Amino acid sequence: MEQNSVKRPSDCLILIVDDEEIIVEMLRDALEPAAYRVFSCTQGAKALEYIDTYDFDVVVTDLKLPDVSGLHVLEYAKRKDEFTEVIVITGYATLDSATLAINQGVSSYLLKPLQIAEFFIQVEKAIASRLFHLRSIELMRQSDDFAPDVKMHVQDITSLYYFIRKLMLSLEITEIMRITLDEANRRIGSVLAVISVSMPWVEELFVMPSQGEITEAELIPLLVRFREQVIASSGNRRQTDGEPLPVIFKGRQGEAPGFDDLIPLSVPMMVTDRVLGVLTVFVKQPSPPADQRRFLYVFSSIVSSVVDHGYVTLQARQQAKTDSLTGIANHRHFHETLDREISRANRHKSVFTLVLLDIDNFKRVNDTHGHQVGDAVLVDVTRRIMAMIRAGDVLSRYGGEEFGLILPDTDLAGAEALADRIRRAIASHPFTFAQREIGYTVSVGLAVYRGSEAAGKDCLIAAADRALYDSKERGKNRLSIGTIDL
Secondary structure, three states, X not given: OOHHHHXXXXXXXXXXXXXXXXXHXXXXXXXXXXXXXXXXXXXXXXXXXXXXXOOOOEEEEEOOOXXXXXXXXXXXXXXXXXXXEEEEEEOOOOHHHHHHHHHOOOOEEEEOOOOHHHHHHHHHHHHHHHHHHHHHHHHHHHHHHOOHHHHHHHHHHHHHHHHHHHHHHOOOHHHHHHHHHHHHHHHHOOOXXXXXXXXXXXXXXXXXXXXXXXXXXXXXXXXXXXXXXXXXXXXXXXXXXXXXXXXXXXXXXXXXXXXXXXXXXXXXXXXXXXXXXXXXEEEOOOOOOHHHHHHHHHHHHXXXXXXXXXXXXXXXXXXXXXXXXXXXEOHHHHHHHHHHHHHHHHHHOOEEEEEEEEEXXXXXXXXXXXXXXXXXXXXXXXXXXHOOOOOOOEEEEEEOOEEEEEEEOOOHHHHHHHHHHHHHHHHHOOEEEOOEEEOOOEEEEEEEEXXXXXXXXXXXXXXXXXXXXHHHHOOOOOEEEEOOOO
């Protein structure tokens, strides 16, 4: 490692692993202007040989390789040197694979088709991080001559740097919270860590013990006893709201430490003048040292911006997939869900059902009562259907007055019973708006998708649409069943 500590960027070794030769060449060409020392291969086994032979600073690997998993290449590189920078590239990302890669220390997570400019930036960032690590090692070697408090401060700065990197890679709010709570427990030496979020549109609670597990029966008395310190009080919570259900993570391996005689240490989570929530750690000692509280304030300030960004991103993502009037999935989300259900059914040879519902004579409602009433009817039918379906079912506004309902793992008998129950419930109870009763009905068409008889999405939609048209032609307020043309 002595020679590594004075490396320049052009001295860094990079390994590129992808099963497509054309991609390997494209990535090598992208790195050529920087004069890095680049090795490449198209098989995982060869990559492992290279890793055994050379001390790579950066490894770029596809997740899907013909012989071994890209995650195995990542793990192998990290086992040799845990601070090797690894960039994962994939064309079939899932949240599970992304989270696993992040937990194993991946530097970047890029999706195909690649943007070469973005790839080059990520490599430059990885090289910069690698050189930061090598210089930190050199500084730590020299720190034996430092005063103890200076040495500890250098260690804190280095440790926080790597924590922030891991936090910024996280894809989902729950993963951000899991990483944060684990780090808080580890750094403070606390028994339990809690984050309470209180924002205008979300109230959430995340909990993690340092080791083992905590049950709700053990947790609730703590939350009740220390509610004023632990539960966020930013003024967003409505008086009628109950407490949010906690998301409880498992701690690190080991026996749970016991949750009696704990003392809370709480600090606010803020961005500028906005309160996002509260970070609380529970400790055993009778009076937490002052330096723990100071560190917790610094830690909270670092985490708060990432948490805020995570929620803003989540809200934007939800809005992009949500119909603004009814609050249910929009047309785009409908197609994304349908694609996912078809893939799942094909993989597991399972079934699901697509139901299309259309409000009968909706134009007459608009012409007679006005568009404001028409919008109210759309909201009313949404509310009625949502009250009758399961949590895993997906209702979407397919277009205008037409709705799509995707029923996972539902065969013809189950789908027909539910769809007809919805139809009859809507027909039997008029909608009341501004002291006026407005009766309306829906026509329904459905089609069952069988993974054992794989078909295209367009064929499924066409079958349900033909059935809906048949219901309209036969007098409306009816249910018809369509057959997929294979």
